[in-house]
Amino acid sequence: MRLFITFEGIEGSGKTTQIHLLRDYVERKGYRCQITREPGGCRIGDKIRDILMDSSNENLTPLSELLLIMANRAQHVTEVIEPALRDQRILICDRFHDATVAYQGFARGVALDLIERLNQTVAGELKPDLTILLDCPVEVGLARARERMANENVSWKEGRFEGEQRDFHQRVRDAYLTIAKAEPHRIKVVDGSRDEHTVEREIRQLVSSFLK
Numbered sequence: 001m002r003l004f005i006t007f008e009g010i011e012g013s014g015k016t017t018q019i020h021l022l023r024d025y026v027e028r029k030g031y032r033c034q035i036t037r038e039p040g041g042c043r044i045g046d047k048i049r050d051i052l053m054d055s056s057n058e059n060l061t062p063l064s065e066l067l068l069i070m071a072n073r074a075q076h077v078t079e080v081i082e083p084a085l086r087d088q089r090i091l092i093c094d095r096f097h098d099a100t101v102a103y104q105g106f107a108r109g110v111a112l113d114l115i116e117r118l119n120q121t122v123a124g125e126l127k128p129d130l131t132i133l134l135d136c137p138v139e140v141g142l143a144r145a146r147e148r149m150a151n152e153n154v155s156w157k158e159g160r161f162e163g164e165q166r167d168f169h170q171r172v173r174d175a176y177l178t179i180a181k182a183e184p185h186r187i188k189v190v191d192g193s194r195d196e197h198t199v200e201r202e203i204r205q206l207v208s209s210f211l212k
């Protein structure tokens with residue numbers, strides 16, 4: 001079945017963890033499911049992702065950052081998202097347009113109307129059917145993200161966003177909640193500070209109403 005689900009939330013809110021749990025669940029129910037992510041999602045997208053995540057690129061301007069993300073999306077929509085949906089899959093994307101509005105718009109201060117115009121150009125009418133916003137306090141998310149990076153031996157060099165100041169992440173969290181309020185039908189806020197399995201159960205319930 002054709003279903004486009006996106007996961008949003010600050011670093012460490014549990015997106016990647018919950019996406020994998022949700023995939024296991026829908027596959028057990030017999031649905032075909034594919035996971036992808038932004039930035040990245042395809043070969044060219046991954047190259048753009050490397051530029052975006054590289055913390056030695058501290059002089060990347062907000063506008064260049066936005067244009068790289070949009071170039072990534074143009075490629076990703078055409079190469080991955082649209083074919084998967086045409087093929088009647090459940091496509092789960094780790095971050096999509098709401099992240100651009102929250103990070104580049106609200107947190108970096110790029111004009112929201114420019115972001116909307118560019119998104120219209122690269123993604124057209126494509127919109128998630130359901131967006132799960134994993135909300136948690138910045139301290140909780142960042143502590144988890146730091147622990148994960150330490151465990152996985154990921155260097156801070158690959159964490160340009162993780163390296164931002166606390167108030168940057170606070171602006172992102174607040175922005176996500178504002179965006180969710182404007183589209184309560186599509187965007188469901190889930191308290192991501194609870195344990196993994198409680199969060200997982202709530203997400204299953206939200207997704208179940210879309211499954212036939």
Ligand SMILES: Nc1ncnc2c1ncn2[C@@H]1O[C@H](COP(=O)(O)OP(=O)(O)O)[C@@H](O)[C@H]1O
Pocket residue numbers: 009010011012013014015016017018144145147148192193194195196197199
């Ligand atoms: N509900 C949770 N409670 C405690 N730790 C969690 C929870 N969800 C995820 N984690 C851990 O926190 C870290 C970040 O989770 P992750 O899913 O990678 O977040 P994100 O993709 O949103 O950055 C990982 O090490 C993960 O195992």
Ligand SMILES: [Mg+2]
Pocket residue numbers: 015016017094
């Ligand atoms: Mg992740």
